[in-house]
Amino acid sequence: MTNATFASGTINNANSDNYALLVSNPKHIKVAVMTAKELFNNPKFSAQHFEVVVCGKAVQALLKNNEQQPEIEKGLRLGISFKACNISLKKAQITPAKLIKGVVVVPNGLVRMFELQKEGYHTIEL
Numbered sequence: 070m071t072n073a074t075f076a077s078g079t080i081n082n083a084n085s086d087n088y089a090l091l092v093s094n095p096k097h098i099k100v101a102v103m104t105a106k107e108l109f110n111n112p113k114f115s116a117q118h119f120e121v122v123v124c125g126k127a128v129q130a131l132l133k134n135n136e137q138q139p140e141i142e143k144g145l146r147l148g149i150s151f152k153a154c155n156i157s158l159k160k161a162q163i164t165p166a167k168l169i170k171g172v173v174v175v176p177n178g179l180v181r182m183f184e185l186q187k188e189g190y191h192t193i194e195l
Contacts, residue, residue: 085189086117092184096129097195098123098137100133102144109147119147124154124178128161131168137168145171154178 088108090101098121103142121144123131129185130137131153151172158165158174165174175181186192 078106085180086189087185087190088114088116088118089120089122089182089185089192091122091124091178091194092127092173093123093125094195095127097132098127098144099140099152100195102140102147102149105144105149106147118150118173118190120135120150120152120190121148122178122181122185124157126157126161128153128157128163132163133167133169133173141169141172145150145169152178152181154181154184 072084073115088105088149090097090104092098092101105116105121106113108116108119116156129135131141131151132138151169152175153165153172155174155176157178182192182194
């Protein structure tokens with residue numbers, strides 16, 4: 070297994086077809102969806118799974134009835150998994166019931182990224 074730095078993440082398995090982005094800026098949700106779509110459609114990358122882990126102030130973008138909802142729903146239809154950091158949700162006083170349907174809450178978004186890296190995902194922080 071090779072270890073190499075890739076942007077601000079780590080590649081634990083250069084042959085992995087799984088990707089994850091850590092998003093802490095709500096403006097980057099659209100970029101994350103666009104990137105996943107390109108990876109799914111590009112024959113150079115046979116992307117199998119794409120996960121967006123959302124932390125910090127970006128969790129606001131996961132609320133129902135906000136301007137990012139159409140983009141997140143588009144991503145969900147493409148097969149992107151959206152994970153919300155529960156620590157960030159608590160800090161922002163957001164309950165899981167207020168999140169867009171399909172968004173999954175994880176206890177700690179940063180730990181989730183480490184788990185994905187350990188599983189061989191290509192990861193980047195936006």
